[in-house]
Amino acid sequence: MKMHFCIPVSQQRPDALGGRYVLYSVYLDGFLFCRVRYSQLHRWDEQLRRVFGKCLPPFPPKYYLAMTTSMADERRNQLEQYLQNLSMDPSVLRSDVFTDFLKQLQLSTFNLTAKKTSLDIFLPGGKRINIEILTSDTAERVLEVVSHRIGLCPELLGYFGLFLIQFHKEGQLSVLKKMADFELPYVSLQSSEEVNCKVGLRKWYMDPSLDFMLLDCRVAVDLLYLQAIQDMEKEWAKPTQAQRKKLEALQKEDNQTKFLELSREVQHYGCLQLDPCTCDYPEPGCVAIVSVGNYEISCHITLPGDQTQDVIFQMNKVKCWQVTFLGTLLDMDGPQQTLNQNLELRFQFNKDSQWQWFVIYTKQ
CATH class of the missing domain: 3.30.1520.10 (Phox-like domain)
Known part of the structure; x- marks a missing residue:
């Protein structure tokens, strides 16, 4: 990664x-x-x-x-x-x-020492578990502790990750970032300037076909199933009306394998949806709903006149990308503050045999 x-x-x-x-x-x-x-x-x-x-x-x-x-x-x-x-x-x-x-x-x-502590880990579907860790434990180590606690097959650890997740009103959430293996989850949580942040467990791959690699592990299937339900409830994945009826029937039967099989046909299944952000396409200042996954970046763009446009960027047509930190920082001798923290993601893509730049501004 x-x-x-x-x-x-x-x-x-x-x-x-x-x-x-x-x-x-x-x-x-x-x-x-x-x-x-x-x-x-x-x-x-x-x-x-x-x-x-x-x-x-x-x-x-x-x-x-x-x-x-x-x-x-x-x-x-x-x-x-x-x-x-x-x-x-x-x-x-x-x-x-x-x-x-x-x-x-x-x-x-952040003036912390290595000592024993407890940490809540939020699982897909809203359930959480409390684990005993050290403040100096890395995300890789915490993930091992979580997997042992819930019975996840150790060989499948690489398909899951710990994320910094921000919870909002009415059950909404934002996935802010995936934690690096060497990052300290307890420290990142304590130092985050964002409110209502928690550490969550999610699958982190964005190729739905990889689900097949996890179907022999009951716990992994449970996690995939709960995350799929959660993503559809939050409208990150968008089933048609016919698909939704079939999925609801399979959910009532608790047929997780069939549910996941049908889910892979759903638009944006396995994708990560960002909070509404701004982009410069087709003109600067447009509001965009961005979904990333399955080898594409999908954007639902609202133009200044309230017209909408759907644009899909296939990753095999992206030439290069660049991330720039745009946060406003107060440079002083005293405590440092970060204001209006944002990232600029720009990538170059091929359209009509010409290379163009697409720019997104987001915290995630």
Whole structure:
């Protein structure tokens, strides 16, 4: 899974000797992940190179004279690119030297220590379980604890993930992000600036045909079944009237396998629907309902005159994509605040033999 690191801001802080140092705010998928000094990252890079050698991306060099504003911006951009490139290497991501360093950074950034605690995990359909963990447990470890608790076959762990989910009134919810394996769910939950956030378990693949890989595990089928029902209730998946009648009959019979088989024929089944957001297609400022999955991005667009237009972007026609953090950050010596936090996703697609850009603005 690709993830997006960015360092949109840095702050000057006083040190114990009366000097100044720079503290970088690192965001992961649009949410504050940690704050870190250049010297800490430099020592970490040296540790990584002792393990992985020269295959690592280049690390920004030291400056032995005072940095100008342009030099400071260049270093911030270089550190951002370093983290982004580093996270693309699966062997680095799985290493203890990578995970242990980031665990300590997350804890220290938010003034937390490693200790026992409890955490509610919300399952599809609204049920929740309470598990005992350490505040320093990664999402990968918490997922293992959850799977053992509910009896999910260990070999199927890779098909599920932990998500930061925001609950709204009348049972509505927003899936804000999938947690990275090395992320600390307890810390991310405590540090989130969004209200009413919880940690939820969901399948995270977006290819409905992969459901077949899970049908031999009773618990996995239960999870898929409950998530399918939930997604249809929230109108993320959109069955026709005829499909809905058949699905309701199968639900009354509790025929989960047949229900899932028919669900795979439903429009947007297995997709993740974003909250209403804005896009620049076919003109700037249009409101869009975006569903992502099954190798496509589907957009229901409302034009300024209230006309609507449905556009589907097939992923095999997407050339490249870029994510940019657009949050307004207050750069100050005191506590940092994030305002109007948004991400810009732009991708280039082929239409009528020409390459065009499509841009979405969203928090998710």
